[in-house]
Amino acid sequence: MHLEIPVDPDAPEARRWLQDELAKGEYQAAQPTWFDRLMAAIRDWFLGLFDGSMGVPSGVVVLIVVLAVLALVAIGLLVFGLPRLRRRRATPAPIFDDRDTRDLVALRRAAEQAAARQEWPLAIEERFRAVVRGLVDRDLVQVHPGTTAHGIANAASHRFPAFALELGVAADEFDGVRYLGRPGGRDEYKRVTALEQSLAAAPIRPDVELEAVR
The missing domain is CATH 1.10.418 (Actin-binding Protein, T-fimbrin; domain 1)
Structure with missing residues (x-):
């Protein structure tokens, strides 16, 4: 009859085993990416503004929110608005009634x-x-x-x-x-x-x- 002898590693050995285990692919895949950590930090920062834990006056909070919205609108115009404008300019409007679009x-x-x-x-x-x-x-x-x-x-x-x-x-x-x-x-x-x-x-x-x- 074969009996397994219990393993009782010392502290350095146990630490090495733990590091080897956590280095496996299934554990690495479960870790948050840098983007996840960035979004979480931004979320926590905004939540801290609203719950008052950061000590920011309410008027400043409103101003920050307004500026954030304006920044998003500006980014949307740069990404989506200007290319469409350039496409419209690339095709001259017809003149008179004969669909003449020459430049x-x-x-x-x-x-x-x-x-x-x-x-x-x-x-x-x-x-x-x-x-x-x-x-x-x-x-x-x-x-x-x-x-x-x-x-x-x-x-x-x-x-x-x-x-x-x-x-x-x-x-x-x-x-x-x-x-x-x-x-x-x-x-x-x-x-x-x-x-x-x-x-x-x-x-x-x-x-x-x-x-x-x-």
């Missing part, structure tokens, strides 16, 4: 290429579209379905009163070649081009709010 560079290039071929109606039309795109991209006017060239000109004249006459003339040129079958010409194209370049460089009146096209 300013593309419209200028199209106007210059048409002018090089002496296709003046198309060149004038594309250059006026560049005028509109420049205004919309700078948030100087708002467009919607049904927007007309003269509606754009009237709204932009509030931002640039010194160019009110030129804006009206450019709108006439656009309507003439697009809807009335006018041939246009080099001089008309140069006028619309000069307007587009002048508006791009002109200072904005700071006392006028965003104009919605009527």
Whole structure:
């Protein structure tokens, strides 16, 4: 008959056995992670604020809570709001009623290429579209379905009163070649081009709010 002899380790031996046992995987997996400990510390800190154990005045507690909420809102905007805003900006809004979403560079290039071929109606039309795109991209006017060239000109004249006459003339040129079958010409194209370049460089009146096209 085999009898097990009881083991009675001394203190150092028992400590080593305990360390070896706790080093096993099942014990390590059960320990809280650094993130768990951080969240627990933050939770205990907030609970200490509310139960008064930290001796913080109630007014300060309210201020801390408000600042924490504002910080969370700011983080949410940075994480979720700005990317969406950038995506909206990445796709230009359509101008007029033909779903034209080309950017300013593309419209200028199209106007210059048409002018090089002496296709003046198309060149004038594309250059006026560049005028509109420049205004919309700078948030100087708002467009919607049904927007007309003269509606754009009237709204932009509030931002640039010194160019009110030129804006009206450019709108006439656009309507003439697009809807009335006018041939246009080099001089008309140069006028619309000069307007587009002048508006791009002109200072904005700071006392006028965003104009919605009527």
